[in-house]
Amino acid sequence: MTDKKQITFRIRRFDPDTDSAPHWDSYTLNVPDGMTVLEALHQIKAEREPTLAWRSSCRMGVCGSCGMYINNFPMLACQTQVLHLETNVVTVAPLPNYENVKDLVPNLEPLIEKHAAVKPFIIHPNANEVDEPTGEFIQTPEEREAFSQFTYCIKCGLCLAACPMMATDPYFLGPQALAQAYRYTADNRDCGLKDRLIAIDAFHGPYQCHIAGACSMACPKGVDPALAIQLLKRTLVLDSIGFGKKPSKVVRVMPLADVVKQIDEFAPPPRTA
Numbered sequence: 001m002t003d004k005k006q007i008t009f010r011i012r013r014f015d016p017d018t019d020s021a022p023h024w025d026s027y028t029l030n031v032p033d034g035m036t037v038l039e040a041l042h043q044i045k046a047e048r049e050p051t052l053a054w055r056s057s058c059r060m061g062v063c064g065s066c067g068m069y070i071n072n073f074p075m076l077a078c079q080t081q082v083l084h085l086e087t088n089v090v091t092v093a094p095l096p097n098y099e100n101v102k103d104l105v106p107n108l109e110p111l112i113e114k115h116a117a118v119k120p121f122i123i124h125p126n127a128n129e130v131d132e133p134t135g136e137f138i139q140t141p142e143e144r145e146a147f148s149q150f151t152y153c154i155k156c157g158l159c160l161a162a163c164p165m166m167a168t169d170p171y172f173l174g175p176q177a178l179a180q181a182y183r184y185t186a187d188n189r190d191c192g193l194k195d196r197l198i199a200i201d202a203f204h205g206p207y208q209c210h211i212a213g214a215c216s217m218a219c220p221k222g223v224d225p226a227l228a229i230q231l232l233k234r235t236l237v238l239d240s241i242g243f244g245k246k247p248s249k250v251v252r253v254m255p256l257a258d259v260v261k262q263i264d265e266f267a268p269p270p271r272t273a
């Protein structure tokens with residue numbers, strides 16, 4: 001049995017139906033080693049405050065829904081162990097730079113709308129080939145590496161909460177959407193930069209970024225959106241990868257039925273004793 005430590009959680013509460021302004025409530029728990037902030041919230045809700053509201057799902061840092069402002073830093077509650085914070089008082093507030101729906105629940109709609117605005121999907125001149133492929137768009141390891149780290153984004157929105165530019169310009173597309181604009185533009189299967197221009201080559205686009213780098217510090221998946229934004233700026237200014245791109249070619253591969261037939265006909269070597 002591990003020792004427990006007494007920790008006070010100061011939680012920002014707000015109910016739009018009854019409160020004119022947010023207030024703070026405190027709850028003290030005996031926290032064992034390994035307990036996450038999300039687990040502490042569940043315990044507080046079960047034992048003390050059934051109306052406490054937040055958003056979470058997977059509990060394993062995958063769905064991106066439990067972003068909160070923990071001790072004044074945007075973090076995933078399910079990935080943050082209370083005792084690793086090394087303090088007796090843990091403050092938990094909703095993510096800044098978003099409208100507060102209730103208690104710890106931010107309105108993530110702007111994040112999703114900005115993401116959708118940059119057309120985050122492969123745009124290829126041969127749309128039929130994308131919808132009903134007859135083969136593969138082959139990628140070399142180097143071509144994949146050009147955008148690989150930006151694919152790890154789980155749309156948690158922590159980067160927008162950390163971004164000082166978002167705090168002054170709510171229309172700024174923000175690090176998440178701009179990183180995804182670069183992720184697809186840098187993909188050798190994509191020729192969609194021209195379709196994305198209306199969203200990204202605009203006043204609230206990448207030039208608003210003044211490279212604070214707070215987004216990259218906050219990202220729980222190791223994505224570097226600040227880097228993506230600078231690479232996107234370079235692409236727009238120097239036309240390094242975007243406009244003159246040739247569509248990648250389709251490589252015919254063995255039909256699936258033949259692959260299955262080969263697997264069915266494969267006879268494993270006899271077992272040895």
Ligand code: SF4
Binds near residue numbers: 158179
């Ligand atoms: S870039 Fe990182 S912090 Fe931003 S939404 Fe994606 S996973 Fe979250």
Ligand code: FES
Binds near residue numbers: 057059
């Ligand atoms: S609950 Fe899914 S990332 Fe935290």
